[in-house]
Amino acid sequence: MTRILYDLALGDEDVRPSPYCWMVKFALLHKGLTFETRPVRFADKSKYPDPDYGKVPVLIDNGEMIKDSPVIAAWLDRKYPQNPLTSTKAEKAAAEFYGAWGSSALNAALAPMLMLRLANAVADEDKAYFRMTREKRFGKTLEEVAATPGAAERAQAVLNVLAAPLSSHRYLGGGAPNLADYVVFSSFMWQRTVTLKELYPAPEPVAAWRERMLDLFDSYARNAKSADAA
Numbered sequence: 001m002t003r004i005l006y007d008l009a010l011g012d013e014d015v016r017p018s019p020y021c022w023m024v025k026f027a028l029l030h031k032g033l034t035f036e037t038r039p040v041r042f043a044d045k046s047k048y049p050d051p052d053y054g055k056v057p058v059l060i061d062n063g064e065m066i067k068d069s070p071v072i073a074a075w076l077d078r079k080y081p082q083n084p085l086t087s088t089k090a091e092k093a094a095a096e097f098y099g100a101w102g103s104s105a106l107n108a109a110l111a112p113m114l115m116l117r118l119a120n121a122v123a124d125e126d127k128a129y130f131r132m133t134r135e136k137r138f139g140k141t142l143e144e145v146a147a148t149p150g151a152a153e154r155a156q157a158v159l160n161v162l163a164a165p166l167s168s169h170r171y172l173g174g175g176a177p178n179l180a181d182y183v184v185f186s187s188f189m190w191q192r193t194v195t196l197k198e199l200y201p202a203p204e205p206v207a208a209w210r211e212r213m214l215d216l217f218d219s220y221a222r223n224a225k226s227a228d229a230a
């Protein structure tokens with residue numbers, strides 16, 4: 001049985017920033033499934049398992065190709081029912097909410113502090129592609145994105161939302177981590193793999209939860225390489 005996860009890499013191939021790939025790595029670890037990661041860079045789509053799709057994560061599970069992180073998570077729960085990522089419809093709905101909130105509110109709040117750092121850390125052959133695609137997405141230069149006023153304050157305000165559930169629960173999943181934790185924490189891995197610097201003050205319940213998440217699975221995430229250290 002081979003399980004290969006195609007994972008986005010920066011200039012240093014060991015630095016893996018993609019939040020969606022992180023979510024799938026956590027999902028596999030949660031289920032106790034072994035896997036290898038295969039790094040791909042941004043621009044050279046010929047190295048992707050599906051060049052027309054042109055994105056990762058893509059999981060190849062014993063020859064079967066599954067794409068798109070929420071689809072991969074749902075597929076893993078169907079194929080490997082042990083240690084479910086979500087056990088009830090309510091948990092599934094909550095994880096869907098957190099996924100949408102993470103990729104809109106949280107990622108948007110973090111982006112001004114990360115985009116220019118990412119642009120500097122991608123491989124030389126990716127630099128023009130990265131700048132062109134991201135400037136098109138933001139509708140401004142990466143320097144303008146980085147100069148967004150009040151970015152740290154906005155991140156703090158967004159994290160205050162997360163402090164609400166984490167003030168009374170150890171995890172977003174309640175007493176133990178579930179898919180909701182993995183989708184949100186993946187955004188913090190996007191940040192952590194780009195820089196280990198403290199970019200904004202995090203509310204205490206969120207900071208404590210992040211430490212708990214870093215400890216999971218023998219500190220898998222804590223041991224991930226950051227571009228700072230590359």
Ligand SMILES: N[C@@H](CCC(=O)N[C@@H](CS)C(=O)NCC(=O)O)C(=O)O
Pocket residue numbers: 008018019020021042043054055056057067068069070133
């Ligand atoms: N909806 C997809 C989004 C995947 C996605 O956007 N992946 C990014 C990395 S985070 C990517 O492959 N980017 C390649 C590129 O920018 O060319 C998922 O959840 O898996």
